[in-house]
Amino acid sequence: MTDIQRYKWFWPWQDQKEEAWLESMSEAGLHLESVHLPCVYHFNQGKPQRYTDRLDYLLVNRDQKSEYLQIFQDAGWEHLGEMSNWQYWRKQFVEGETAEIFTDRESKLKKYQRMLGVMGFFLFFLAFLGFNMLTNWSHFEDVPAWISAIYAGGMICYAVLIPIYIAVVVQLLRRISQLKKKSI
């Protein structure tokens, strides 16, 4: 059981892509052991197996968490770990059975709405801080170069992060509206 690391980036709305990737890794004999940092996946080498991997985005307190874990485990899901609210679940694949953690549209939708809430909050927070910094900076008159440099650095960070968060929020909104669409 050697520890094999893989590095991969998934955007929040690409959860299904991440699930499919983990399943294909298992079919190749690499089974997820843990995820500690974003992008860093630890795998164990083993026999090729067919699993169903599913990700949940969870915002609960510790008391609610133990109930949450127990319900999934009773239903036959193995908890592989968590990373920043993301819960990694795995179940043995059974021929003819589709194992899903969300079995109706409403609960699937709520998962993306939870993500949207958190990302939206960060976006608002960043925009607020960025705007503050910008208005402060414009009032500077005699400022040493190193302070200007720090502010410039800060503004560059905001200029990079804010569009990224906007893109994430837009993609999540798209995913949510796709799920909301009911033909009749």
Place this chain on the structure above:
Amino acid sequence: MKEQAEIDRYLPLTESTYYILLSLVEPLHGYGIMQKVDVLSEGTVAIGPGTLYGALQVLEKENLIVKVGEEERRKIYELTAKGRHILQKQVERLAIMVRSGSAIR
């Protein structure tokens, strides 16, 4: 007309919610609910753990179900009087739908 407003808020129930409430006519815990829903729905409705957990949180918050006990990290729930009333109203509506649609069957 407060009662009508309450009913309009909750009905129609989704299939999953309907069966979850129906299974809580007696006290049950999470996985027990999933199994009972499979039986009650004659295999037509499956409830995944993520769906179930979310539904239990909401139903408890709306006071349609209440926690009546705990067994080794498993919380046991049961319908409240309010939950029973809403469920009855839903069944009445479904009965009308089935009667009116009986010609098609």
